[in-house]
Amino acid sequence: MRAALAPLLTVEHLTMRFGGLIAIDDLSFSAARGQITAIIGPNGAGKTTVFNCITGFYKPSGGRVLLNFSDAPPTADQIDTLTASGARYAASAGGELFLLERMPDYEIAARAKVARTFQNIRLFAGMTVLENLIVAQHNRLMAASGWTLLGLLGAPQYREAEGRALDKAKYWLDKVGLTQRADDPAGDLPYGAQRRLEIARAMCTEPTLLCLDEPAAGLNPRESADLKSFLKSLQAEHATSLLLIEHDMSVVMEISDHVVVLEYGQKISDGPPDHVRNDPKVIAAYLGVEDEEVEEAEAEISQ
């Protein structure tokens, strides 16, 4: 049973303040291994801020973001030792344990294998589709090129590595249906294709956790349906867990295993899609409260 595995990502008491504004207030949730976890909430609820804290683009004001490669949950002792040691990560029997809040963004991507996409697509617009996918494999190629020296001299080991990188890029091009456009600049692609390319580029880093910031935004219903099956296939065929922010409820409810609902930086609901869908707090946050409740509240205040 999947649920028996330890969660991959555990966010504990995460707080993010910008000056006097509290964007995230004491948020705790976890993302299970091999599952799709969705973060939803009204505009300005702090969803993207959570992403930025997890992927290191923001340094959280407080709290802990724990990423655990091992199948077994880390013991309290293990976590305390790591926290006290001042290190950013520690190896354990089953796999490494990372304190993401201490790590710089590129290291989170390179070492902790957390990849992400952006709400306002960030492709390398002036580079071709293929180049985008090759740049994503930078760290492996860099090592193979002997930190440039061997590559400069044309070492065969680098050429082999580049061939493998090309194969991987071809695989993902095929997967997102962009093989025909491989040599076109990424900036020339239509919107939906850019979204797919950004996911493919993130997958080229071989992530254990893929964070998608509104992958269905701006897609038409057909593209949205394709996206659903694509994300399901990522989960099934690649050992990748997904964390996604999404406004399109059909996507969220259909593919997520677990939904976290935020409002004003706080968690108001957490559970499987069916549970969240019927949670009165969630309904209130999205649709507003009904008049009776307002009257009740007013009555409470006036007492």
Place this chain on the structure above:
Amino acid sequence: MTPMPGKVADASHATLRSLQRALIDALGAALLALGLAIPILALRTEQNISNELILQPRWNFVVIAVAAAFAGRLAYLLFAALRPVPRRRFKSLMPSGLSNFLARSIAGIGLGILVLYPLIALALTGKAGAIKWIDNFGIQIMIYIMLGWGLNIVVGLAGLLDLGYVAFYAVGAYSSALLAQTFGLSFWICLPLAGILAAFWGVLLGFPVLRLRGDYLAIVTLAFGEIIRLILINWVPVTGGYAGISGIPRPTLLGLPFNASDEGFAAFFQIEFSPVHRAIFLFYVILALALLTNWVTLRLRRLPIGRAWEALREDEIACRSLGINTTNTKLTAFAIGAGFGGFAGAFFAARQGFISPESFTFMESAIVLAIVVLGGMGSQIGVAIAAVAMIGGTEILRELDWLRRLFGPDFEPTQYRMLLFGLAMVLVMIWKPRGLISFRMPSIFLNERRRVRAELVQEGHG
């Protein structure tokens, strides 16, 4: 049923209307010229015999400027704007096969011309005349091509605007000169050491400016260039201050010096001594250095580091999300660009035999940056063409004696150097805002290598 008169009336009406609009536009231009000319041209202060400042009005200049602006704008609107010129008309004059051939083999043709250049100069102008053409033109242009290619790594590929590139040129020149004088090392040992030292300074500069972007980066690099120059001026015991360093040993060919002595190059090959031998030798040395720069750059573009530079120029945040250490990536761009600047500096010192801080002013940085921008950021061939046009063009001003006959003996064409530089910049900004060669060639392809349009390529924001 005669619609013709109506149409003619319409057409003449339209012409009248556009003429009216052109007149108003030209009047606007004349007014603008007037506003600019009054403070700049009309009032000139001069000292009289008793050292008093007196105001000398020059209204005739103002009238000329305003009239020129009015007439020029009107003529432009009437002849150029009213009759739209079909774009790329000139291209059709050339058979498409020829233009394709030119586009494909421009690098090869350029290389061929460069390799044969000293021999052509020698054949056309003889031994005595060739020195000027090889040294003042050939070597000077090659130095700037090399500097342009070096800076192209930082500005064109990595998108980091560096206004202090001359600092690394200076570090290279001074370190090789000092190493040669202090330890008696030969040019061929000083050259790599100078490159390494300049690269080291590139990293030193890189560290503090890594957090800065765009304009702030430009200002700090500019300041760094000035700091280096001021140190060279003020650290007199080491650098000799304004007096500079002289007597820097000249490069030798496998130990053969280029002089009239018995051990010299001419004596060894038993040919008549001529200073042109050294000029030709130096030309091939700088050509080899520049080609090395080009080869390394082209090679790096196809390696992960080069792709990371370009990705950094495109989108730094996306780079970090893919696990690219942007700090190291920027530092390597600074270091490698600076290293090539250092090589060029070492060559410059050995070629001149004398260096002083005057050779390393901000103007040099500006010229090299202008070459990179004019050529098209990131384009190796564009940079080479721009260097030939800018440096060759300004050097050729020295040769235009007939202008003096035209404008009088006081006319000094070289004083208009900067004016022409500015004019070239303005023209290129109007017609080719992204430089002479503005498209980008992908570093890898699946089926066919296709150009990436300039509009898609980012310029980088630091």
